[in-house]
Amino acid sequence: GQQVMQIPQYQHVQEGEDFTTYCNSSTTLSNIQWYKQRPGGHPVFLIQLVKSGEVKKQKRLTFQFGEAKKNSSLHITATQTTDVGTYFCAGKNDYKLSFGAGTTVTVRA
Amino acid sequence: EAGVTQFPSHSVIEKGQTVTLRCDPISGHDNLYWYRRVMGKEIKFLLHFVKESKQDESGMPNNRFLAERTGGTYSTLKVQPAELEDSGVYFCASSHMQTQYFGPGTRLLVL
Numbered sequence: 001g002q003q004v005m006q007i008p009q010y011q012h013v014q015e016g017e018d019f020t021t022y023c024n025s026s027t028t029l030s031n032i033q034w035y036k037q038r039p040g041g042h043p044v045f046l047i048q049l050v051k052s053g054e055v056k057k058q059k060r061l062t063f064q065f066g067e068a069k070k071n072s073s074l075h076i077t078a079t080q081t082t083d084v085g086t087y088f089c090a091g092k093n094d095y096k097l098s099f100g101a102g103t104t105v106t107v108r109a
Numbered sequence: 110e111a112g113v114t115q116f117p118s119h120s121v122i123e124k125g126q127t128v129t130l131r132c133d134p135i136s137g138h139d140n141l142y143w144y145r146r147v148m149g150k151e152i153k154f155l156l157h158f159v160k161e162s163k164q165d166e167s168g169m170p171n172n173r174f175l176a177e178r179t180g181g182t183y184s185t186l187k188v189q190p191a192e193l194e195d196s197g198v199y200f201c202a203s204s205h206m207q208t209q210y211f212g213p214g215t216r217l218l219v220l
Contacts, residue, residue, distance in 0.1 A: 035211075042212060043211045048207060096157065097142075098154065099151045101149075102151065
């Protein structure tokens with residue numbers, strides 16, 4: 001079955017620095033979605049990428065979908081304490097979402 | 110607009126007991142999904158309803174798990190009898206089109 005791998009599992013970032021989390025699928029995806037889960041909270045939808053090579057930005061967050069539609073990345077610039085949480089990618093084929101294990105981000109001031 | 114709600118928020122039960130989780134989707138959302146996250150691991154798909162019909166239940170771990178969605182509104186997920194490895198957070202999500210909206214989850218601990 002479809003597998004989605006996400007790295008790194010943990011990311012400890014100095015406030016103000018940039019970081020990137022990567023997502024790879026074993027199969028070609030129809031689209032990829034990104035979610036953020038704050039500590040103690042539930043996953044909240046951030047964005048969906050559909051087209052090959054697509055790049056979307058949300059303020060300090062930049063999302064990319066690979067040309068082969070099998071990988072994706074989330075890059076956060078100038079990390080803030082509000083960025084703490086776990087970021088999940090989820091690859092979609094038909095209606096089913098396959099989630100990566102998530103990247104848990106902590107920020108030191 | 111009210112979001113997805115789940116009940117209970119927490120449940121602590123003993124091995125061998127029965128637990129029923131409930132999910133109320135966003136009104137008008139035909140699609141309802143159940144997921145489970147075991148500590149530190151990925152969120153795993155359990156099953157998908159379209160209205161009252163099970164579209165895909167390939168993620169259900171075994172026959173101790175039973176999901177229903179009577180009338181195509183709220184859904185229940187029953188675990189009977191519960192085992193230790195069933196512990197985790199059970200999320201429900203609903204969608205109208207592509208975007209899935211998650212509920213707050215039920216944290217289940219089986220002792």
